[in-house]
Amino acid sequence: MKVVEIKNLTVEYPGVRALDNVSFSIEQNDFLGIIGPNGAGKSTLFSCMLGLYTQYSGSIHFFGQNIHDSKKYLRDVGYVPQKPIFEKNFPATVREIVRMGLRQKSNEKRVDEVLQDVWIHELSHKRIGELSVGQQQRVFIAKALVGDPKILILDEPVTGIDAQSTELFYGILRELNKKQNITIIWASHDLDAVNRLANKVACLDRTLFFHGVSDEFFSNEELVKKYSESSMQKHMHNHVES
Amino acid sequence: MTLEIFSYGFMQRALVSGIAIALLCSVVGLFLVLRRYSLFGDAVAHSSFGGIAAGLLIGIYPMWTAYVVSLISALVITRIKQKFDISGEASVAILLSSGIAVGLILISLSGGFNVDILSFLFGSILLVSVEDTILILGLTGVILIIILLLYRELIYSTFNEEQAKVSGIPVEKINYLIVFIAGITVVTSIQLVGILLISALFVIPNVTAIMYGRSFKQTALLSIAFAVSSVIVGILISYLFDITPSGAIVMLSIAIFAATIGLKWIGLIDSSKMHLKKLSLSNHFI
Numbered sequence: 251m252k253v254v255e256i257k258n259l260t261v262e263y264p265g266v267r268a269l270d271n272v273s274f275s276i277e278q279n280d281f282l283g284i285i286g287p288n289g290a291g292k293s294t295l296f297s298c299m300l301g302l303y304t305q306y307s308g309s310i311h312f313f314g315q316n317i318h319d320s321k322k323y324l325r326d327v328g329y330v331p332q333k334p335i336f337e338k339n340f341p342a343t344v345r346e347i348v349r350m351g352l353r354q355k356s357n358e359k360r361v362d363e364v365l366q367d368v369w370i371h372e373l374s375h376k377r378i379g380e381l382s383v384g385q386q387q388r389v390f391i392a393k394a395l396v397g398d399p400k401i402l403i404l405d406e407p408v409t410g411i412d413a414q415s416t417e418l419f420y421g422i423l424r425e426l427n428k429k430q431n432i433t434i435i436w437a438s439h440d441l442d443a444v445n446r447l448a449n450k451v452a453c454l455d456r457t458l459f460f461h462g463v464s465d466e467f468f469s470n471e472e473l474v475k476k477y478s479e480s481s482m483q484k485h486m487h488n489h490v491e492s
Numbered sequence: 493m494t495l496e497i498f499s500y501g502f503m504q505r506a507l508v509s510g511i512a513i514a515l516l517c518s519v520v521g522l523f524l525v526l527r528r529y530s531l532f533g534d535a536v537a538h539s540s541f542g543g544i545a546a547g548l549l550i551g552i553y554p555m556w557t558a559y560v561v562s563l564i565s566a567l568v569i570t571r572i573k574q575k576f577d578i579s580g581e582a583s584v585a586i587l588l589s590s591g592i593a594v595g596l597i598l599i600s601l602s603g604g605f606n607v608d609i610l611s612f613l614f615g616s617i618l619l620v621s622v623e624d625t626i627l628i629l630g631l632t633g634v635i636l637i638i639i640l641l642l643y644r645e646l647i648y649s650t651f652n653e654e655q656a657k658v659s660g661i662p663v664e665k666i667n668y669l670i671v672f673i674a675g676i677t678v679v680t681s682i683q684l685v686g687i688l689l690i691s692a693l694f695v696i697p698n699v700t701a702i703m704y705g706r707s708f709k710q711t712a713l714l715s716i717a718f719a720v721s722s723v724i725v726g727i728l729i730s731y732l733f734d735i736t737p738s739g740a741i742v743m744l745s746i747a748i749f750a751a752t753i754g755l756k757w758i759g760l761i762d763s764s765k766m767h768l769k770k771l772s773l774s775n776h777f778i
Contacts, residue, residue: 300657300658301657301658302654302657302658321660322660324658324659324660325660327658329655329658329659331654331655334652334655335652335654336651336652337526337528337651339702340526340651341526341701341702341705341706341707341708341710341711342647342651342707342708343706343707343708345707346647346707346708346709347651349644350644350647350648350651350656350659351659352644375706375707376706377706377707390655393655397659
């Protein structure tokens with residue numbers, strides 16, 4: 251069953267086409283890794299999918315409904331940004347932050363469950379700003395999960411996180427996908443991790459370079475090489491442009 | 493001090509109104525401070541000066557015209573900030589100076605400064621009427637109920653607008669609501685400390701509370717405690733020593749803030765909970 255369907259998605263920013271005619275779909279319970287170099291359009295794609303950017307052509311359907319028509323789909327979507335921007339000294343505990351994601355007014359039992367699921371229960375009374383970046387990201391996963399989403403969207407969530415925390419984070423994602431049947435859409439630079447975790451891969455380079463089964467992509471050396479070269483060229487191009 | 497003070501009607505009204513305003517300002521102010529809207533209160537208060545002057549000139553109760561002008565100004569400044577590429581700081585400066593300029597022109601047309609205008613500039617809580625007290629209590633009740641009902645939406649959109657949007661919270665509407673509530677709170681509070689000291693009520697108890705509080709609720713309760721105690725003690729001191737209540741109230745808030753800094757200085761407050769760099773008063777422009 252398709253839970254997300256993107257058709258001919260094109261986004262033009264002044265002087266640059268950020269996404270060019272991108273089409274693909276995501277099945278229920280997929281673990282989709284979206285890979286691509288900086289500037290490939292991953293964050294733009296997520297902004298469109300989350301309704302944060304609406305000036306695009308093409309269409310995006312969640313659960314069969316065009317997201318232009320209703321924002322109700324967001325109830326079933328959890329989102330973990332690359333690096334959440336918040337006032338460092340915001341006076342809120344981990345529990346209070348997680349509680350923000352609740353759809354019902356009060357469900358402390360559910361808050362406890364997700365805090366345990368992401369291994370931060372013992373930190374629940376700490377102020378959010380006192381945590382490491384890795385711990386903060388687990389808090390934001392918990393916040394996304396507490397509303398019982400069917401789809402979890404993560405935008406390069408392990409940027410700036412140490413290796414041990416990254417592995418813990420990946421373990422949590424695997425559990426959520428396998429045991430709680432949550433569809434995961436995950437943007438990453440880490441090809442090795444995508445190879446290990448994702449069952450589907452979408453290679454983005456402003457256009458969609460490849461979309462399909464993960465093994466098909468990673469077992470095809472020619473495809474990986476072609477993608478790496480393209481990414482390198484793009485990286486160099488971006489570097490020169492900047 | 494004798495209990496006789498509390499038997500006077502004007503003192504009872506001053507204390508009841510003062511406590512209600514302190515409660516309101518600390519709760520609304522916490523959202524403003526965390527959104528870096530601290531000087532918003534100042535800007536709206538100054539714009540209300542034009543409204544007060546207009547009311548006095550045309551013979552309408554000045555608080556009503558102040559409410560109208562302040563709310564329009566608050567909504568206009570928010571719209572300008574959203575629509576055009578003008579920084580919040582600059583929009584505050586524009587609003588602040590236009591309010592004062594309009595007020596000065598209207599005052600000069602009406603024959604210059606008088607006692608009424610001065611009481612709005614510096615506050616006149618001891619002169620608050622029964623009707624004013626009822627209005628203050630009513631507005632405080634309504635605003636606190638709105639905040640309680642929309643607590644999750646308010647705290648979430650204050651914490652991170654983008655994530656709140658993704659969670660389906662109508663962030664733009666919430667932003668307008670905050671501005672609307674803040675506008676009403678500012679004008680209501682003018683009677684306590686006056687236009688010139690209004691932002692002190694919004695900012696100082698909250699900046700102090702943030703240094704102690706771990707959770708949002710704890711911080712809000714501490715801020716209320718600091719604000720309410722400053723108001724009660726300030727009003728009593730002003731009566732006993734015959735000084736202006738607004739000055740006494742604000743100076744007490746500053747004393748609590750200074751004591752907190754002192755406690756930090758000697759290491760009695762956990763440094764991991766100190767937040768002065770980010771939340772210093774001078775950094776709080778919109």
